[in-house]
Amino acid sequence: MSATDETLKMDEPRSPPGVPPEALHDVSPLAPPPVPSRFWRWANYLFFIPVLALATVFFGTVSLLCGVWDKDGRQQHAIARLWAQVMLRVAMSPVALEHAERLPVDQPAVYASNHLSYYDTPVVFAKLPFQFRILAKAPLWKIPFIGWYLQRSGQVPIDQSSTRAGVVSLGHGAKTLAGGMPMVIFPEGGRAFNGELQPMAAGAAWMAIKAQVPLVPLTLVGTYEMLPIHVYALKPRPLKLIVGEPISTVGMVTRDAEALTERLRAVIYETYVAEHE
Numbered sequence: 001m002s003a004t005d006e007t008l009k010m011d012e013p014r015s016p017p018g019v020p021p022e023a024l025h026d027v028s029p030l031a032p033p034p035v036p037s038r039f040w041r042w043a044n045y046l047f048f049i050p051v052l053a054l055a056t057v058f059f060g061t062v063s064l065l066c067g068v069w070d071k072d073g074r075q076q077h078a079i080a081r082l083w084a085q086v087m088l089r090v091a092m093s094p095v096a097l098e099h100a101e102r103l104p105v106d107q108p109a110v111y112a113s114n115h116l117s118y119y120d121t122p123v124v125f126a127k128l129p130f131q132f133r134i135l136a137k138a139p140l141w142k143i144p145f146i147g148w149y150l151q152r153s154g155q156v157p158i159d160q161s162s163t164r165a166g167v168v169s170l171g172h173g174a175k176t177l178a179g180g181m182p183m184v185i186f187p188e189g190g191r192a193f194n195g196e197l198q199p200m201a202a203g204a205a206w207m208a209i210k211a212q213v214p215l216v217p218l219t220l221v222g223t224y225e226m227l228p229i230h231v232y233a234l235k236p237r238p239l240k241l242i243v244g245e246p247i248s249t250v251g252m253v254t255r256d257a258e259a260l261t262e263r264l265r266a267v268i269y270e271t272y273v274a275e276h277e
Contacts, residue, residue, distance in 0.1 A: 013165045063152070088126055094238055104245060110182070110216065111175065111209040114272060116192050117226060134185070135152060136155060136156075137189075183204075185207075187264070199265075202260075214247060217244030
């Protein structure tokens with residue numbers, strides 16, 4: 001197996017600096033999500049779900065139409081951002097962007113976030129004040145409207161069918177960065193089941209190193225309590241998107257991706273836990 005193959009394996013990372021080894025598997029400080037009350041279940045059935053679905057179909061259709069002439073994706077990104085803002089307004093869940101001054105808006109970067117809920121994507125689109133591309137699982141491209149938007153707006157699918165396919169996908173992401181476009185990725189690869197921070201794959205770090213751009217930690221807070229996995233009844237609440245200090249990759253090589261991923265996870269872990277103390 002090559003060094004690249006080893007770097008991109010989905011194995012659990014070693015304990016990051018400053019984080020005890022057992023913390024990688026400790027249960028999150030969050031309590032299990034409560035079963036939604038009858039009121040919130042009916043509120044979702046009668047209001048939230050229909051309105052959010054209509055908003056997604058509407059903005060998805062407008063984005064597809066713009067895709068006919070919008071070759072650089074700027075208008076489609078603006079529509080996606082408006083969709084995200086509507087999704088959050090309908091959900092009555094305001095988002096605070098903390099430490100926005102840390103965003104390296106004058107250069108491309110890889111933005112890596114924890115992943116707690118379906119609502120993570122709207123939060124990121126609504127609050128990051130610049131155009132970017134996302135690296136997301138290839139099966140999402142098969143979902144009507146969502147997949148059509150992903151395809152037409154130039155987002156980057158990650159093919160996890162094999163290590164070789166994964167490397168090729170990450171190479172496409174690195175080329176996007178080299179072209180001056182920031183990338184957003186959820187390195188855990190899926191939503192957390194209980195709010196616990198999961199092991200992270202090295203793809204985000206690999207792309208940042210390959211393109212020699214900063215790796216920026218993003219910590220989402222509150223989306224798990226708002227809409228946990230397998231609980232199809234959202235409950236409005238304030239949310240946060242916390243920007244960590246950008247991590248320089250200048251001089252690093254791709255075999256450093258695992259260590260960089262551990263450093264990334266440590267920052268997100270410490271920020272997330274501090275928010276729940």
